[in-house]
Amino acid sequence: MNxxxxxxxxFWHILLKGLGLTIAITLTCAVLGxxxxxxxxxxxxxxxxxxxxxxxxxxxxxxxxPLLIQLFWVFFCFxxxxxxxxxxxxxxxxALTFYxxxxxxxxxxxxxxxxxxEQHDACTALGLTPRVKVLFVIFxxxxxxxxxxxxxxxxxxxxxxxxxxxxGIADLMFIGQNISNSTAxxxxxxxxxxxxxxxxxxxxxxxxxxxxSRMLRRYAY
Numbered sequence: 001m002n003x004x005x006x007x008x009x010x011f012w013h014i015l016l017k018g019l020g021l022t023i024a025i026t027l028t029c030a031v032l033g034x035x036x037x038x039x040x041x042x043x044x045x046x047x048x049x050x051x052x053x054x055x056x057x058x059x060x061x062x063x064x065x066p067l068l069i070q071l072f073w074v075f076f077c078f079x080x081x082x083x084x085x086x087x088x089x090x091x092x093x094x095a096l097t098f099y100x101x102x103x104x105x106x107x108x109x110x111x112x113x114x115x116x117x118e119q120h121d122a123c124t125a126l127g128l129t130p131r132v133k134v135l136f137v138i139f140x141x142x143x144x145x146x147x148x149x150x151x152x153x154x155x156x157x158x159x160x161x162x163x164x165x166x167x168g169i170a171d172l173m174f175i176g177q178n179i180s181n182s183t184a185x186x187x188x189x190x191x192x193x194x195x196x197x198x199x200x201x202x203x204x205x206x207x208x209x210x211x212x213s214r215m216l217r218r219y220a221y
Contacts, residue, residue, distance in 0.1 A: 018175035033100025041108035062102035
């Protein structure tokens with residue numbers, strides 16, 4: 001087979017359009033999932049077992065099952081079980097947000113445990129309401145401590161998002177597959193798709209390392 005990567009260049013703008021959709025979905029689900037993950041981490045610390053146990057089951061389910069199965073379940077089963085009509089985009093957003101919320105809840109739970117008890121005592125002494133305490137004292141500190149693993153989770157979500165092509169979303173992977181099939185050039189186009197994913201993910205991975213090292217130096221003193 002004659003491999004010629006020059007056949008990729010006429011389609012670069014289409015691939016970049018798919019990359020834009022991939023990044024948009026990743027960032028949206030990362031933000032929504034992280035916010036939901038923080039709330040879930042708080043709920044897992046409550047004493048009421050009627051709240052704590054279902055939340056724990058949710059987290060363990062989404063952390064312990066393949067994302068592809070979760071995606072298919074939301075896409076195919078939600079409309080049947082709940083009688084809802086969901087577009088593929090809504091299904092994808094829900095599945096990725098549910099997944100991101102589960103994994104980031106563990107990140108925030110570890111960050112919450114690292115906050116000194118004196119912080120909670122100071123809030124009580126100042127008479128702060130629970131809402132003010134969480135929003136202005138606990139959340140900023142937890143977010144700061146959780147930043148490196150949160151960034152790592154975003155990178156993982158970006159790479160896992162390639163699975164959404166399986167339900168017909170025109171992301172980078174979907175477009176790359178379609179072009180490779182229509183041109184009979186799978187080596188060139190699938191390699192190009194892999195390179196694009198790498199060019200986005202690798203700098204973010206290095207950024208995670210830099211942030212983590214700075215955070216470690218900051219809390220070492």
